[in-house]
Amino acid sequence: MQTIKIGVVTTSDRASAGIYEDISGVAIINVMDEFLLNAKEYEYRCIPDVQSTIESTLKELSDEFKCDLIVTTGGTGPALRDVTTEATLAVCSKILDGFGEQMRAVSLKYVPTAILSRQTAGIRGNSLIVNLPGKPKSIKECLEAVFPAIPYCIDLIGGAYMVANEEVIKAFRPKGA
Amino acid sequence: MQTIKIGVVTTSDRASAGIYEDISGVAIINVMDEFLLNAKEYEYRCIPDVQSTIESTLKELSDEFKCDLIVTTGGTGPALRDVTTEATLAVCSKILDGFGEQMRAVSLKYVPTAILSRQTAGIRGNSLIVNLPGKPKSIKECLEAVFPAIPYCIDLIGGAYMVANEEVIKAFRPKGA
């Protein structure tokens, strides 16, 4: 089994300043540990809500660290400091609208304010970048919804071969693919 | 309770030329009167389907009149003269795809042509701009679907504090927000 490189990017002015603990980044790592049987190498960053910083972090994790998957948390709402979506759109060559649509559809079962989320996903080089919400509970709900499509997506863009922990979640690969 | 400033923009060549009455703008005001307990100050415009005119109207309502919410009706279809979406995309710094997705999903329960709508929503300064359909019945259906998220959205962008008429509709604000 190949080792999967996963970038985890928490964008938060307060967490990056040490004002509170980053429980969201931890939540992502916990879910990935649970969902994937492969060995995992995490590159973790906790950075302020500054678009240029987020962009350079995403580029570094994709271009230099060759992450197969980069997951962000925070910064996808309508507020002025929410710029993770902008950074993601700026560094990706392809945008996968279906991720945002499905994550909003899932969150909408819990809260009507799900429509305020600008979460998206996209491709940069051989990396899939996915924006997740800020709250650990919502992170898990969203990852459960989109994870089944992630291993095949990463196959298609030339990343490492992910093996899902089928006792917890199933990855889907089309027959003959 | 704060006074809410609401811009209502009907884009229609014929209504703006006085060829028929603008029942859509009236429908929006009626729904807002029903949904919000705050005092309301409406800025109403009925203008032709000209992108530059729509853009300058949206800018004026946001930048000069400081509207918390700007609601448009008309001009979001596939026809050549439908340019309200274009104007909205041009003047907003953030686009909230979830509004369009949810409004289309709701309209799709009634008509399969809902997928032709290019309704969207976005942020300009401290204003939320939302495109609604042209027909009064569809206006109400769409507002019922997205209104619960609007007060919290306007909190996040620094607008006035909306108080929903909970006998008619509930606004949702996350706990601790």
Add this chain to the structure above:
Amino acid sequence: MQTIKIGVVTTSDRASAGIYEDISGVAIINVMDEFLLNAKEYEYRCIPDVQSTIESTLKELSDEFKCDLIVTTGGTGPALRDVTTEATLAVCSKILDGFGEQMRAVSLKYVPTAILSRQTAGIRGNSLIVNLPGKPKSIKECLEAVFPAIPYCIDLIGGAYMVANEEVIKAFRPKGA
């Protein structure tokens, strides 16, 4: 009944090189023959996954051949060679997000990887351009989902008047339209 001009564009490096047969283009023609009572004039192209070639083909089918409807198959996934979406976005003056949303929602009933599809639709001149998936089965599922809105869309952009075969599928036109 007017004759409907339909462009059918298969984008596939392998099919265009004759390495395998283009069953997807055939599938589209079969569905259109089944759905539409009008006489049909097909303009069929099988071309490689090269963005500039796809763009010039779409322009030719719209601007010169005056197709009412142009349907593509293939090239909407996340892989590097998938550029049909990019070409569609580049040549259209209006994008109709609702088509992509609904096609992904329909495909999602069958496969969780539906969120990887970047299928979209848009308007160029008097032509509606719709991206379909690559597989015949998925092509039919998607066309069944979006076809009911297509005749009215083409009315709105000044194309020919489509007559659906109501024993198979219903087209929807709003009353008074």
